[in-house]
Amino acid sequence: LVPAALGSQTAGSIIRPAAFCGAVGFKPSFRLLPTVGMKPFAWSLDTAGLFAADVPSAALLGDILSGRSMRVTDDTPPFRVGLYRSRIDHRLHPGMIDAMAHAARRLERAGCDILDIEETDALAAARDAQERIQLFEGAVSLLHERRYHAEQLNAGLLSVLAAGAAIASADYDSARRAARAGRREVTRLFEACDIILAPSAPGPAPLRQDGMGDPAFNRLWTVAGVPCVNVPAGRSREGLPLGVSIIARFGQDARALAGAALLERQLQDLEIVTPPS
Numbered sequence: 001l002v003p004a005a006l007g008s009q010t011a012g013s014i015i016r017p018a019a020f021c022g023a024v025g026f027k028p029s030f031r032l033l034p035t036v037g038m039k040p041f042a043w044s045l046d047t048a049g050l051f052a053a054d055v056p057s058a059a060l061l062g063d064i065l066s067g068r069s070m071r072v073t074d075d076t077p078p079f080r081v082g083l084y085r086s087r088i089d090h091r092l093h094p095g096m097i098d099a100m101a102h103a104a105r106r107l108e109r110a111g112c113d114i115l116d117i118e119e120t121d122a123l124a125a126a127r128d129a130q131e132r133i134q135l136f137e138g139a140v141s142l143l144h145e146r147r148y149h150a151e152q153l154n155a156g157l158l159s160v161l162a163a164g165a166a167i168a169s170a171d172y173d174s175a176r177r178a179a180r181a182g183r184r185e186v187t188r189l190f191e192a193c194d195i196i197l198a199p200s201a202p203g204p205a206p207l208r209q210d211g212m213g214d215p216a217f218n219r220l221w222t223v224a225g226v227p228c229v230n231v232p233a234g235r236s237r238e239g240l241p242l243g244v245s246i247i248a249r250f251g252q253d254a255r256a257l258a259g260a261a262l263l264e265r266q267l268q269d270l271e272i273v274t275p276p277s
Helices: 015-021 055-066 094-109 121-141 143-148 155-165 169-189 216-224 253-266
Strands: 004-009 024-027 047-052 080-085 113-118 195-199 228-235 241-247
Touching: 004 055, 015 024, 015 216, 015 228, 015 241, 024 055, 024 253, 047 055, 055 228, 055 253, 080 094, 094 113, 094 195, 094 228, 094 241, 094 253, 121 143, 121 155, 121 169, 121 216, 143 155, 169 216, 195 216, 195 253, 216 241, 228 253, 241 253
Parallel strands: 080 113, 080 195
Antiparallel strands: 004 047, 024 047, 024 228, 195 241, 228 241
16 A cells, blocks of 8 residues: 555564565564663563565665665575574474475575574573563553553553563573673674575464464564564465565675565465465
């Protein structure tokens, strides 16, 4: 309906809905775009980002808003691509498994080198720590609303805030240390590859009554603060959009967008059909 739109991500609220809707989602490096004027939920995680119909549009708007060179061209050279293998991959829908495999094959056909990256203890711990950080900071950020306007908040949000309020400061500090160690580990990943290919969500969008979808596959990249781009990657057997993420090192937003543009061009004719789960 529009060329582009603004969004924000604390766990996965740019990348995941973009995947569910067959749109491009761009979560820049942490603090690249200002969050001034936003109501904070988790101040160490909240990231302003963009939605667009295609990667060049997202790159153009990112270029304009940030003042950094991000525009993409059609002559992107091949990349070393790390295929991220997480310890929660057993939760992936068959459609997402196929989407990842198709994306990797198309990148390889474009001249990219593909290598597997196995998740380490530090990376898994950082992913788990993201939720505790989000809950604790959310309870602090919305303390006034919960204390004085609880009747105007929905039951789901009240439950989230109560869970955050129950987290001890020592547990929050422990999660922050795990996140810091995870960020260092994510940086080391890019010694072996230029960009990473990972799922944007467990699979296609869930039914409305089943919630907004699981952000587990977004948590690590958000807590690491690295740039991510969702690229539409075909559809499931049920006809629902699927999306995969291109991720780059912190501060290398232009590289993430260039890799996403390369993948987008390779997937233009792709129509994934997978058996229902």
